[in-house]
Structure formats: structure tokens, C-alpha cells
Amino acid sequence: MFGLIGHLTSLEHAQAVAKELGYPEYANQDLDFWCSAPPQIVDHITVTSITGQKIEGQYVESCFLPEMLANRRIKAAIRKILNAMAHAQKHGINITALGGFSSIIFEEFNLHESKQVRNVKLEFDRFTTGNTHTAYILCRQVEQASQKLGIDLSKATVAVVGATGDIGSAVCRWLDARTDVADLLLVARNQERLQNLQEELGRGKILKLEEALPLADIIVWVASMPKGVEIDPATLKQPCLLIDGGYPKNMSTKVQHPGVCVLNGGIVEHSLDIDWKIMKIVNMEAPARQLFACFAEAMLLEFEKWHTNFSWGRNQITVEKMDQIGLVSVKHGFRPLLS
Template identity: 80%
Template sequence: MFGLIGHLTSLQHAQAVARDLGYPEYADQGLDFWCSAPPQIVDTIKVTSLTGETIEGRYVESCFLPEMLATRRIKAAIRKVLNAMAHAQKNGIEITALGGFSSIIFEEFHLYEKSQVRNIKLEFERFTTGNTHTAYIISAQVEQGAQKLGIDLSKATVAVCGATGDIGSAVCRWLNTRTDVAEILLTARNQERLQALQDQLGRGKIMGLEEALPQADIIVWVASMSKGIDIDASLLKKPCLLIDGGYPKNLATKLQHPDIYVLNGGIVEHSLDIDWKIMQIVEMKDPGRQLFACFAESMLLEFEKWYTNFSWGRNQITVEKMDKIGQVSIKHGFRPLLNV
């Protein structure tokens, strides 16, 4: 059985969903209440592969909200992730993906050092960040999206915003070794990590956002921020392909221009309907078939019986592992979301 650990996008969203799911005691509560709310299994999932095999999973709502980071309730955020992992393990889930901010919190605050959660010792091989599949899907969106828009990668400049993160660095490695992209612009907050990435790639220009974005034919946004960010559309190239792989995904609503094409990065479509309700709650356009690639990774690991933390540790994603997860992704009927 596979598991998905997720969370909702805001306090307002959480209150509305709680009401819809039949938890009236959560529906009118403020942030302090959600800081103490325990994790809940709120959905049972069935997925059928193109091979004909059907697997079952559970969705664990962590009750984490991005406002916890924005208001510096860091201890509450950490507790949410650890408690949700313990809840998944206690319920016998063999492989569970950490979705949204769950994996970011796990890595940023070194939660691998906190394996004891009350009377449960976390078995980390039961968990995956799902970032390898996400990086593969975003890389595929770059290649396939560019082709659909007539952007020649051999002449194109790609800016990777959040380049030193787990997903961003993996996308850079893929672009560097699996494509003939002309130029890669590297942007992130940590200059030391940027220099190390540039040294590893043997190429790429380190730039700030304001300098990089106007030069890019393709922008890969994989920086995650609890409040999002504003980008001036008038400064971007036309046409421009922008792949919004951050969290929350809000760039499509902010960048309204006919020659700027925004893809929801890291989203996959399944070939067959999935029996669940959770993607409708997080407002996917086609909730029966669309989902986060990180969630799909745990499904793929269950299909293949690879009960291991396939994606684990910061900047450990290799192009070879992206190839491997990409092959089984295609095998079981997943494809990158392309709505350009």
C-alpha cells in the first residue's frame, strides 16, 4: 500500500475543505487550532496501471498550513511533518510520498535527525520526497513545451530559479547532459551553493532574478515560497515558456499575456481515471487524472514494489535515477501535463 502526505494551501482553504469533508469542529477554527490538529487519513485511493495492475493507497492530511512558516511557527510545521509520517507508518503504509512543503520542511530542518516520534521510531526507507519524478517531469515539460511552442533549445536560454534546490539542481543536470540547450542561467539565494553547482555542471551563468528573467526563453521556477512572488510580465521575452514548479502555484494567474505560456510544473496526467477525491479538493482541472508528480512517485514505487526511499537527501538526484523513474512512469501510464 502506498501513501501520500499532503496539506492544503491556506487557512481559508483548510476551513472550507474541513467543512466539505465533514469535520465541522475544524471548519471555523483559526491558525492556532490547526497548529495542534493531528494528522488524519482522509481518502482511500485506487490506481490502475496501463499494465492492468491495480494498487491501493491512503491520503494523509498533515494539517500543516503555509501560514505556519509565514508566521514563524516553525516548531508546529516540523511537528506536523513528523506526526504525519508516524501516522502513515503506524497504519502499515509501505511507501509514502512527502508532498508540497512536507519534503521541503523535512530537508531544510534536517528531520532525518529526529527519527523518534513518541513511541514510534520512523523507518525512513518507507518514505520518499518524490523529487526525482518531479524533476524528470519538469525536464520533460521543458523539452516538450519548447517543441510545441517552436522554441529551439539549441538556441535557447533557460533560467532555473531555485537552481540549488533538490529539484532545481536535478533539472540543471538533466538540461546539461540530456539536451543541447544553448545557455543555462542559475539563480538562487545561496551564492556558495550556486558556485558549487556551476562547478559541477562545468557551465551556467550565475545571475540574480532581475537580470536573468528578461534574458530567458524558458523559465523554470522551482523556488518554493509560502507567499509566492510577483514577476513583471512586461520584462519577459515574447514568447516565453514559464514552468511553474514551485509551491504554491500562482504564476498563471499573475502573468496574463498572450505570448507568455505558463505550465503547471511537476504535474502529471494519468491515462486512466483514479478513484479518489483528494485532487478535487486541491482544485486540479481534471481531478480524476491529474496529480502532483511527487505523489505519482509513491504510486510508481508501489507498482514496481520498490519499497525504498527512492528520493532522499538534498541534491542527491542523478540523471540515471531520473531515467529510471521516467521509464516506469511511461510504463504505468503517466505523462507530463502540457497545456500550452
């Protein structure tokens, strides 16, 4: 059995979803309540591969909300993720993906040091961040969507915003090794990590965000949007492909221009309907078929019986592992979202 650990995008969203899922006691509560609310299994899932194989899974709502980080409830956020992991393990789930902020919190606060959660000793090989599959799908979106727009990668400049993160660095490695992209622009806050990545790749120009965006034919955004930062679409190239790999997906509302194509990054479509309700709740356009690539990684690992932390640690994603997860992604009927 596979598991998915997720969370909602805001307190308001959480209250609305709680009501819809039949948890009225959660529906009108404030942030303090959500800081103490325990994790819940709120969806049972059946996925059928195009090979005919069927697997079962469960969605674990962590009750984490982004406002916890904004309001400096860091201990509450950490507790949410660890409790959700322990909850999944107690229910015998073989491999569980950490979705959205779950994996970010795990990495940023070194939660691998927190092996004991009350009476549960966490077995980390039961968990994956899903970042390898996400990075693979983002790269395939770059390749396939640019072709649809008539952007020739061999002549194109690609800016990766958030280049030093786990997913961003993997995207850079893939673009360097698997494509003939002309120029690669590296954008991130940490200059030391940027220089290390540039040295590893043997290429790439380190630029500030405002310098990189007007130069890019393709922008892969895999960072959080800094407060106060606005993107003026008139300053971007025309055409420009902007792949929004962040969470929540909000670039399509922030950047609107006929010459800029904004694509929801890190999203896959399955060839067959999935029996679940959770993707409708997070407002996927085709909730029976579309899902986050990190969640799909847990499904793929369950299909293949690879019950291991396939994606784990910072900047450990290799092009070879992306190839490996990519092959089974195609095998079981997943494809990158392109519209």
C-alpha cells in the same frame, strides 16, 4: 500500500475543505487549533496501471498550513510532518510520498535526526520526497512544451530559478546531460551553492533574478516567490515558456500576457481515472487524471515494489535515477501535463 502526505494552501482553504470532507469541528477553527490538530487519513485511493495492475493507497492530511511558517510556528510545522509520517507508518503503509512543503520542512530542519516520534521509531526507507519524478517531469515539460511553442532548445536560453534546491539542481543536470540547450542561467539566493553547482556542471551563468528573466526563452521556476517580488511580463521574451514548479501554483494569475505561456510544472496526467477525491479538493482541472508528480512517485514505487526512499537528501538526484523513474512512469501510464 502507498501513502501520500499532503497539506492545504491556507487556513481559509483548510476550513473550506474540512467542511467538505465532513469534519465540521475543524471548519471554523483558527490557526491555533490547526497547530494542535492531529493528522488524519481522509482518502482511500485505487490506481490502475495501463499494464492492468491495481494498487491501493491512502491520503494523510498533515494539518500543516503555510501560515505556520509565516507566523513563526516552526515547532508546530515540524511536529505536523513528523506526526503525519508516524501516522502513515502505524497504518502499515509501505511507501509514502512527502508532498508540497512536507519534504521542504523535512530537509530544511534536518528531521532525519528525529527518528523517534512518541512510541514510533520512524523507518525512513518507507518515505520518499518524490523529487526525482518531479524533476523528471519538469524536464520533459521543458522539452515537449518548448517544441509545441516553436522554441528550439539548441538556440534557447533556460533560466532555472531555485537552481540549487533538490529539484532545481536535478533539472540543471538533466538539461546539461540530456539536451542541447544553448545557455543555462542559474538563479538562487546562496552564492556558494550556486558556484558549486556551476563547477559541477562545468557551465551555466550565475545571475540575479532581475538579470536572468529578460534573457530567458524558458523559465523553470522551482523556488518560493520572495515577498515583494513582481514579474513584469512585458520584460520577458516573446514567446516565453514559464514553467511554474512551485506550490501553490500561482504564476498563471501573477504573469498574464499573450506572449507568455505559463504551464503548471511538476504535474502529471494518468491515462486512466484514479478513484479518489483529494485532487478535486486541491483544484486540479481534471482531478480524476491529474496529480502532483511527487505523489505519482509513491504510486510508481508501489507498482514496482520498490519500497525504499528513492528520493532522499539534498542534491542527491542523478540523471540516471531520473531515467529510471521516467521509464516506469511511462510504463504505468503517466505523462507530463502540457496544457
